[in-house]
Amino acid sequence: MIDTHAHIYAREFDQDRDDVIQRARLSGIEKILMPNIDPDSITPMLATESSYPDICYAMMGLHPCHVDDNYQQNLKTIEHWFEQRDFIAVGEIGIDLYWDQTYKKEQEIAFITQLRLAKNKQRPVVIHTRDSIQETxxxxxxEQDGSLQGVFHCFGGTLDEAQQITDLGFHLGLGGVTTFKNGGMDKVVPHLDLNHIILETDCPYLAPVPHRGKRNEPAYTQLVAERIAVLKACTPEEVDRLTTHNAETLFRLSK
Known part of the structure; x- marks a missing residue:
């Protein structure tokens, strides 16, 4: 399995990162993909990648919740890093209107700028949305000219929204919300095509049942796969096989 969205570099893992990585390996996780959020997260993210080069892979992007008055300079930092080395994706990027709409216009500009960066670098994008799917x-x-690919991470929307996303050639990132009794995904997942799904945790956030409310970690990807298998009336092995193939193809990961 591949955890396609994990903030394993976050301070929540500073005391036991080795153990968390080991549990991930034992649970069958072959790769952990790490989205960047702002300039301050770059150093710990790259340090984590350097410490676990066979399993951790870095992205580069500016998260919408970190778009502020200094966003133009921060975007230049993101672009500068792409000039220094390669990354598996531009992310995470997007629009978040849940907490605050003060920088809505700036979020839109930052999103478009990074979409164009992805097209220029021929890399997929990892998209964050909250109360903003239609705007996104x-x-x-x-911006879609046929070359953009990517994933709407932490998808928890409607079947119609899922269809709009996949019609644009994008994947759906399913994580802990899929296991929540009140998440509504039990009505959506049965109708989704596994060829459009990749797995994620978004750790340390959104831990799946039975760990809801606690720190999430990559090993719990297995719980997401098992829940999807129940909802799709197939085996966890089939979910593992197809979602891993989808992630390897989307992010151009070697087996």
Missing amino acids: LALLQK
Whole structure:
């Protein structure tokens, strides 16, 4: 399995990162993909990648919740890092209107800028949305020239929204929300095509049942796969096989 979205470099793992990585390996996790969020997260993320080069892979992007008055300079930092070395994706990027809409316009500019960076670098994008799927889709539709690929991470929307996303050639990242009794995904997942799904944890956040409310970690990807298997009436092995193939293809990961 591949955990396609894990903040394993976060301070929540500073005391036991080795143990967390070991548990991930034992649970069958072959790769852990790490999205960047802002300039301050770059150093710990790259240090984690350097410490675990056979399993941890870094992305580079500016998270919408970290778009502020200094966003233009921060975008230059993101672009500078792409000039220094390669990354598996541009992410995580997007629009978040849940907490605050003060920088809505700036978030949109940052999103478009990073979509164009992805096209220039021929890399997939990892998209964060919260209370903003339609706004995000509208911008993505304008920028989609056939070359953009990526994933709407932590998907918890409707079947219609899922269809709009996959119609644009994008994947759906399913994580802990899929296991929540009140998450609504039990009505959506049965109708999704496994060829459009990749697995994720978004750790340390959104731990799946039975660990909900506690720190999440990559090993719990297995619980997400098992829940999807129940909802899709297939085996966890089939979910593992297809989602791993999807992730390897999308992020151009060697087996």
